[in-house]
Amino acid sequence: MTRRPTAIILVIALLIAAAIVPRVIRAQTPPPAPRAAAPIDLTGYWVAYVTEDWRFRMLVPPRGDYRGVPLNAQGRRVADAWDPMADATPGNQCKPYGAAAIMRVPGRLHITWQDDNTLRVDADAGTQTRLFRFAPAVSTVATRSWQGESTARWDQPNRALTVTTKSLLPGYLRRNGVPYSENTKVTEYFDVAPTPGNGQLLVVTAVVDDPTYLARRFIVSSHFKKERDGSKWSPIPCSARW
């Protein structure tokens, strides 16, 4: 009879210890660098597989053809006034290659780790580079650019990457002058999936918020096939000719 209380106390003590000790150990251990903590491997060469919106992505649609993009009245005015000749002038040629649209542009991606805290995404279309920084930016004053400033975090439960991009130069959601403004914020989710024949797919869901030109969020998902190597990698500068 005297042993039973001792055993019960022992069991309770073990339960408490088992619950607390791993958490204490986890709290004291510095988290691994984002590169080491990656739940999925995004590195490698990926090619856009254009099975959706073919006409809008592979060709230049006519002026005013912005079906599917939830433009507000101001956005429609700007899109309707698109001047293709102006896109050929210096400084304007990269407008269709900005962060809000580059994943939709037919091309290839080369994804590498620039360092333990920065995932680098090169796009051969327009020769663009995006840097997904897991560490906070050092400077609080970001210079606007086509690819803006991107902060990244792993979504461990979903085994995905979440990227938020701001500080963008105004550009085009589609090649025919469908605009996004410098107030745009882009949130992207990167997922991977296996395909038949031991292939891999990259799925990028982009959520574009632009209070200036959009009536509501513009959400599209694009997919890429993984390639064995970079033999088809072919950087081409921004061009007003598609």
Add this chain to the structure above:
Amino acid sequence: MLRALVTLGAALVIALLFAASGTLRAESELTGSWAALGSEDLAGDTIPVDYTGLPLNEEGRTRALTYSESQLGMIERQCQGWPAFYFVQGPFGLKIWSDTEPVKGKVVSYTIGAWEDRAPMVIWMDGRPHPSKFAEHTRAGFTTGMWEGNTLVASTTHMQAGFIRKTGPPSSDETTMTTRFYRHDDVLTVLAVIEDAVYLAEPQILTRSFQLSATELSPTGPPCITTFEGTVIGASTPHYNPDKNPFVDEMTKKYGVPREAALGYPETLYPEYRLKMRR
């Protein structure tokens, strides 16, 4: 002494289970109303010969070019345009609910509700096997699902032969579809990989995003009821000679799409084709 050791062992097992429970992952909540966004591929079925974005093989292309819209007047062909993949391709939202077994509350199946002509899809989660390949094929097919982490992966077989696009590109009754459901906050992205060795040169891949709806979507049905529309049973099937389809150049005339792209040649789905068009 033995009893003490047994007690200690049991305590350790319980303790380990208790500790591990802190790292167990929950599956994503997919049930609810997911609104269509209409931001991708709104077209694709408005021009008779628009096979852009499809990796058709020769058989699939030839068969597609024989299609005449007048076939919809035939009772036995009226529902061919709404196969299982239409929930990814079509303009409708998704209403998803689960059915649970009553004792432990475990999910037995998820159902994606019907919408107009689209049949409901039941995703069985209880580990049941797919039926024999000789079993009945239906428009919705037979679907099983499993969780890979937070992603629901569904496998669909036993679909009736029909269309991979409403304008006639065919899908055979050997077609299979693997679907992945990714939830990120209030956005649900569905990836569908459609395989059909009979009519496709390579798997067709589609992604479509939906937004969680604050208001409930109500599935409407019953899906695709056939009715007499003027073509008597036994009449010849309206069709075109594939070499003489009168709409074959419509995408070229209207949008400047090269004919090989309009006809779904697989090489037109890759970026280098854009460079080829520039030259």
